[in-house]
Amino acid sequence: MHDESNQTIESPPSQWWLAKNGEAEGPLSHQEISDALKSNRIRSADYAYSSDEKEWKPLSACSEFESGTEESALRSPPAPPVESYPIEPLFTNPRLPAMANWICIYSLQISPWLWCLYTVSEMISGGLLAENASLAGVEVLTMFVNTLVSLAVTISLFIGGARLRTLSRSGPNIFIISIVFATAVHLLLFLCTIAIISMTDQNSFVSKTVAVELIEYFIFIVALCEGAFLLTSLFWLRRNARFLPLS
Template sequence: MHEENNKTIESPQSQWWLAKNGEAEGPLSHQEISDALQSNRISSADYAYSSDSKEWKPLSAWSAFESGTEEAALQPPPVDSYPIEPLITNPRLPPMANSVCIYTLQISPWLWCLYIASELICGGLLAENASLAGVEAAAIIINMLASMVVTISLFIGGSRLRALSRSGPNIIILSTVVATAVHLLLFFCSVLIISMADENSFDSKTAAVELIHYFVFLVSLCEGAFMLTSLFWLRRNARFLPLS
C-alpha cells in the first residue's frame, strides 16, 4: 500500500505546477517541463505538483521525467564515440576511387618534388657549351612548369572527388590527358635533340647520376601506368559513383 502511494502513476497529459520562490508556477504541460529540464532552466531537484496525484514531489521522483533528468542531460558522450573522418579518402567511394584520391592528394605532389630534385641534381644530357643546350634547358623548364600545373590540377580534382563532387573525375581525366600529351611531346622533342646533337655534345655522367636517372625513369613508368589505369577506370565508372 505504501509502495503504491510512493510510486504514483502519472500521465504526461496531466497539468503540472512548479514551486518557484514560494509560489506555484503553472499550469504547465509535460512537454514544457521536459524542455526546461533539457535546457537546464530548472533542476531535477525542483518540486512539481501533478493534477493527477495531488501531491508535491521533486521532479526526479516523478516517473514521467525519469528519462530526462538533469544528470543525464549533462552527461558528456565518450570521446571514442566521435566519428573520425579520413583525411584523404571517403568511405562512400570504392577502393579504386580512394586509390585515385590517395595518389592525387598525397603521392603526386611528392613525385613532382622528386622529379624537380632529380633535374636540379643531375642536369641535362647535353654539355653546357653544346649548341642545343639552350633548347634542352627550355624543354626542361617547360616540363617543370607543365608538371606543376598538372599536379595542382590533380590535387584539386582529388579534393573534389573525395568531397563527392561530380567535377572531381572530370578534372582528373582532363589533367591526365594533358599530362600524357605534354610528356609525349617532350619525349619526341628529346629524341629529336639527341638525334641532332653530335657525340661531343653529351655531358659525362657519374654512376650515381645514372642510378638516379634509372630510378626516376622506373618511378615515372609506374606513375604513368597508374594514371592511365585511373583515366580508363574513371571514364567507365564515374557515372556510378555517389557524386553530386
C-alpha cells in the same frame, strides 16, 4: 493434437549491431545492449542497426525492440553510415569504392611529393648536353617547360582529388582532363628531346657518374609505375564515374 495446434510459434528475438569506427559489431541481443548502456560502455548517441527496422540510427531513437523473422535476424547489416565514424578520414571517403579512394590518396598526398622528387632529381642529374653545345639552350627550355607543365598538372590533380573526395561530380572530369593534357604535352616534349639528341654530336653529351645514372634509373622506374597508375585510373574513371555517389 488439439494442444499442439493451439501452440504459438515464437519468433526469434531481434538482433542488433553497433557501429564502432565504421565497422558493424554484433550481433547483440537487447539485454546486451541494455547492460552496455547501463555500464556506460556505449552511449545513447551511438548508431545501431536492428534486424527488424533495417536501418542505422542512434540508440536514443530506438524506443522498443520488435520481433523479426529468423531470416532477417541472421542477415548481416550494410555498412554503417559515415556519421558513425569518430574522425573523418583526411584523404579518403567511406562512400567511395577502393579504387576511387586510391585516386584521392594519390592526388592529395603522393602526387605533390613525386613532383618534388622529379624536380630535385632533375637538378642533380642535369641535362644531357654540355653547356657549349649548340642546342643546349633548347634543352634547357624543354626542361623548364616540362617542370612548369608537371607543376600545373600536379595542382590540377590535387584539385580533382579534393573534389572527388567531397563527392563533387567535377572531380573525375578534372582528373581525366589533367591526365590527357599531361600525356599529350609530355609526349610532345619527349619527341623534342629525341630530335635534339639526333641532331647533336656525340662529343657534346655530358658524361655522368654511376650515382647519377642510378638516380635516373630509379626515377625512370618511379615514373613508369606512376604512368601505369594514371592510365589505369583514367580508364577506370571513364567506365565507373557515373556509378559513383557524386552530386
